[in-house]
Amino acid sequence: MPAFNRPSHLVSIRARSGQSHRLGLRLQELAQAGQAAPGCLRYELRQADGDPDxxxxxxxxxxxxxxxxxxxxxxxxxxxxxxxxxxxATLDVQERPFCNRAGG
Structure with missing residues (x-):
């Protein structure tokens, strides 16, 4: 499958005030589990540049x-x-490729 057609997701999570470190620890656990999951080709976690929350x-x-x-x-x-x-405070999940699940 071409790279641009691979299923992927991008999750943006904004920490509540004062909770970024705790949130990051939980997300690191999630990233480790994701990297080991069957079918995972790539799994990355990072803080946004200039926005530690x-x-x-x-x-x-x-x-x-x-x-x-x-x-x-x-x-x-x-x-x-x-x-x-x-x-x-917020959690947004975007999946790709954007297609009609019923019709592909």
């Missing part, structure tokens, strides 16, 4: 099923925890 996760997957399995498991649990524990 904004964390960015980017991943690429061998196929849509691998990405969806990961997002439905560990990722979903950790994202729920960081929101429940009030570590994150």
């Amino acid at each position: 904004l964390w960015l996760l980017h991943s690429e997957w061998s196929d849509d099923a691998a990405m969806q399995a990961y997002l439905a498991g560990d990722a979903q649990r950790v994202f729920a925890e960081v929101l429940w524990q009030a570590l994150a």
Whole structure:
């Protein structure tokens, strides 16, 4: 599959005031699990340049099923925890390729 067509996701997570370090620790655990997940080709975590409260996760997957399995498991649990524990103020998930799941 060409690189531009690979399933991927970009997650932007803004930490609540004073919670960036704690959020970063949880996201590092998530990144380690993602890197070991079946079908993961790339998984990166970083803080946005010039904005220590904004964390960015980017991943690429061998196929849509691998990405969806990961997002439905560990990722979903950790994202729920960081929101429940009030570590994150906002969380935005973007998936690629952008296609109609029903029709491909």
